[in-house]
Amino acid sequence: MSGAERAVKRYLSSVDRALKDAGTDRREEIVEEIETHIREELSRIDGEPTQAQVRALLDQVGEPETIAAQERGHDARPTRFPLRGVAALTLLLAGGLLYFPLGWLVGVLLLWMCDRWDVRDKILGTALVPLGLALPIYVWISGCGTSNPVAAEGRTRYVCDWLNMPRELMIGTVVLLTLTALGMAAYLGKKLRPRGRGYWLPTVLTSPFLVVLIAVGVIGWFSTTETLLKGAGREGEWKVVASWRFQYCLTYQHALGEGGACGLTQSDAISGSPDGRGLKVFLVDDPYSAFSGVVPRGVERIDLVTESGRHISTEFSRVLNITFYAGLAPGTPKVEIVAFNGDEIVVED
Amino acid sequence: MVPTARDGSSLSQLRKGTLEYCVLALLVDQDMYGFDLVKALSEVDGMATPQGTVYPLLARLRKEELVSTQWQESTSGPPRRYYRITAKGRRALKTFVEDWRRFKEAVDTFVERADQ
Numbered sequence: 001m002s003g004a005e006r007a008v009k010r011y012l013s014s015v016d017r018a019l020k021d022a023g024t025d026r027r028e029e030i031v032e033e034i035e036t037h038i039r040e041e042l043s044r045i046d047g048e049p050t051q052a053q054v055r056a057l058l059d060q061v062g063e064p065e066t067i068a069a070q071e072r073g074h075d076a077r078p079t080r081f082p083l084r085g086v087a088a089l090t091l092l093l094a095g096g097l098l099y100f101p102l103g104w105l106v107g108v109l110l111l112w113m114c115d116r117w118d119v120r121d122k123i124l125g126t127a128l129v130p131l132g133l134a135l136p137i138y139v140w141i142s143g144c145g146t147s148n149p150v151a152a153e154g155r156t157r158y159v160c161d162w163l164n165m166p167r168e169l170m171i172g173t174v175v176l177l178t179l180t181a182l183g184m185a186a187y188l189g190k191k192l193r194p195r196g197r198g199y200w201l202p203t204v205l206t207s208p209f210l211v212v213l214i215a216v217g218v219i220g221w222f223s224t225t226e227t228l229l230k231g232a233g234r235e236g237e238w239k240v241v242a243s244w245r246f247q248y249c250l251t252y253q254h255a256l257g258e259g260g261a262c263g264l265t266q267s268d269a270i271s272g273s274p275d276g277r278g279l280k281v282f283l284v285d286d287p288y289s290a291f292s293g294v295v296p297r298g299v300e301r302i303d304l305v306t307e308s309g310r311h312i313s314t315e316f317s318r319v320l321n322i323t324f325y326a327g328l329a330p331g332t333p334k335v336e337i338v339a340f341n342g343d344e345i346v347v348e349d
Numbered sequence: 350m351v352p353t354a355r356d357g358s359s360l361s362q363l364r365k366g367t368l369e370y371c372v373l374a375l376l377v378d379q380d381m382y383g384f385d386l387v388k389a390l391s392e393v394d395g396m397a398t399p400q401g402t403v404y405p406l407l408a409r410l411r412k413e414e415l416v417s418t419q420w421q422e423s424t425s426g427p428p429r430r431y432y433r434i435t436a437k438g439r440r441a442l443k444t445f446v447e448d449w450r451r452f453k454e455a456v457d458t459f460v461e462r463a464d465q
Contacts (some may be wrong), residue, residue: 026412067401069402345438
């Protein structure tokens with residue numbers, strides 16, 4: 001490669017770099033045209049061009065920065081921060097968590113009002129994922145927050161309440177919905193970012209997606225208040241242990257211990273609990289074999305013997321994690337309640 | 350609007366706003382090869398600008414559909430991109446020409462006083 005050729009290549013790659021904010025097509029087109037221009041000039045020089053000639057020629061073509069400035073020039077005013085777009089994305093992702101489902105609906109409205117996306121983007125943004133992150137979270141809490149044991153193939157296994165989906169499939173669905181929602185926000189956020197110069201914000205904040213993530217975090221922070229001790233937790237009283245905007249989890253203090261339930265509202269949670277008082281106890285033999293039942297109020301002793309004679313008292317640490325429903329689920333292994341001693345189950349073989 | 354790359358010269362500012370219409374005007378009678386277009390502009394004193402800066406402008410005019418491009422075979426070297434003014438480009442130019450005449454007269458009205 002001759003010295004002239006090297007100088008031209010170097011020049012073209014610095015033009016290419018300077019144009020980094022232009023779209024790829026545009027950048028290629030401009031660099032290609034400038035290269036043609038330079039080659040045309042070079043071909044008009046008799047013989048091998050000297051270094052000085054090449055330098056003079058490249059000077060005439062102009063500093064890469066000057067060329068890039070011309071490219072940016074037509075929208076040289078600082079780009080206004082895409083407030084509506086960022087608000088739309090934030091509400092699409094997290095609005096459902098804040099005010100379910102109104103927050104998300106406002107997000108959709110803003111999405112369609114924002115002129116930075118085309119119709120295809122807007123349709124995608126609306127469809128993927130409806131209700132945003134609230135959907136996977138709600139599916140998870142309503143579906144698997146409590147798991148019902150059901151009999152299957154001679155054994156009892158967990159399925160999620162919702163749609164009777166196997167737990168693994170439910171986990172996959174929730175993960176998929178979450179990733180889809182985040183991916184869509186990243187894609188739409190990328191489109192918010194202007195070509196050309198950045199915003200008036202520091203560089204680190206110029207990614208709309210980052211701004212959206214921070215906003216989602218802030219909303220999450222304020223909309224999730226754990227361990228809201230509203231009741232005093234005395235016997236016969238409800239205590240709010242976790243509260244999101246669309247989800248209340250409460251425990252009920254019994255003589256036997258605590259029971260809990262979650263629901264859209266506090267009264268949902270209370271009425272949804274098996275005995276109307278929220279006592280939920282789930283006795284686990286092994287992770288795939290279980291039975292459930294309501295512990296009647298006032299029962300003080302329950303001892304358990306499984307048909308297989310398996311020792312289950314060690315599993316009792318899981319009590320209160322899951323549900324204890326009225327009666328035995330069909331097909332559950334036969335159990336005999338023998339004794340319940342405080343918060344420990346004693347199994348007598 | 351925040352001006353960028355101010356070089357303090359009013360000519361440069363004026364050129365910035367009018368260069369694209371000069372390009373469109375050059376294309377009114379004939380399609381032109383980018384290189385010839387740039388040369389034609391640089392030959393006129395007052396319109397001379399770093400040659401490379403015309404190409405981003407051409408790319409923008411193309412995107413805004415004020416010009417279109419065609420590839421034409423060249424007898425010497427690779428095919429060349431020729432620029433052609435579109436109907437939209439002609440309309441934009443016509444509007445500019447009318448505006449320019451009014452503007453020129455208006456400015457003259459004032460600057461002629463400074464001359465006296």
